[in-house]
Amino acid sequence: MAKGLNNMVDLLELQKRFILAHLRSxxxxxxxxxxxxNDTAFLSESVGPEGKVYAFDIxxxxxxxxxAHLQALGCPENYTLIHASHHRILEFVxxxxxxxxxxxxxxxxxxKKQVTTMxxxxxxxxxxxxxxxxxxxxxxxxxxxGHEEGRLEGEMLGEYFATLDRHLICCSCFKIVNxxxxxxxxxxxxx
Numbered sequence: 001m002a003k004g005l006n007n008m009v010d011l012l013e014l015q016k017r018f019i020l021a022h023l024r025s026x027x028x029x030x031x032x033x034x035x036x037x038n039d040t041a042f043l044s045e046s047v048g049p050e051g052k053v054y055a056f057d058i059x060x061x062x063x064x065x066x067x068a069h070l071q072a073l074g075c076p077e078n079y080t081l082i083h084a085s086h087h088r089i090l091e092f093v094x095x096x097x098x099x100x101x102x103x104x105x106x107x108x109x110x111x112k113k114q115v116t117t118m119x120x121x122x123x124x125x126x127x128x129x130x131x132x133x134x135x136x137x138x139x140x141x142x143x144x145x146g147h148e149e150g151r152l153e154g155e156m157l158g159e160y161f162a163t164l165d166r167h168l169i170c171c172s173c174f175k176i177v178n179x180x181x182x183x184x185x186x187x188x189x190x191x
């Protein structure tokens with residue numbers, strides 16, 4: 001029986017484990033929602049100097065924050081920060097990535113909770129990411145149902161993922177069932 005928070009599931013650590021099962025040094029990865037650069041830094045360090053990372057965000061503050069974060073951590077200069085919506089992924093990314101991450105919602109710490117990912121562009125971005133994804137690649141989408149758009153994005157993506165051919169793609173969902181407003185994530189693995 002779990003005693004205290006130290007024994008509870010750490011969703012961020014679990015996400016990294018799933019990603020690292022597919023991602024190797026020298027691979028291509030994409031962070032579709034750059035935010036403050038935590039996922040970008042994780043991907044940059046994971047693919048190393050020979051790899052490549054693309055990161056998207058529509059807010060200039062996210063690019064500035066991410067750039068500073070990557071430099072402070074001493075990440076390899078293997079990243080391209082893109083000031084554009086993630087729904088333009090096919091326009092900017094030409095290689096087949098082994099890993100694509102989405103952390104839906106709003107920019108943490110920005111105070112701009114009204115600037116959030118939206119269903120229309122998220123769906124287009126997810127479809128583009130799946131199209132690009134390399135064989136044995138992984139797409140991970142973190143959902144934040146604590147706000148209305150996040151809840152609706154999660155429902156929309158769950159319905160979409162359920163329609164994908166299971167012989168080509170494996171779709172899974174990890175959520176804490178006794179905490180309905182807690183973040184959860186979808187994993188899409190290409191066979």
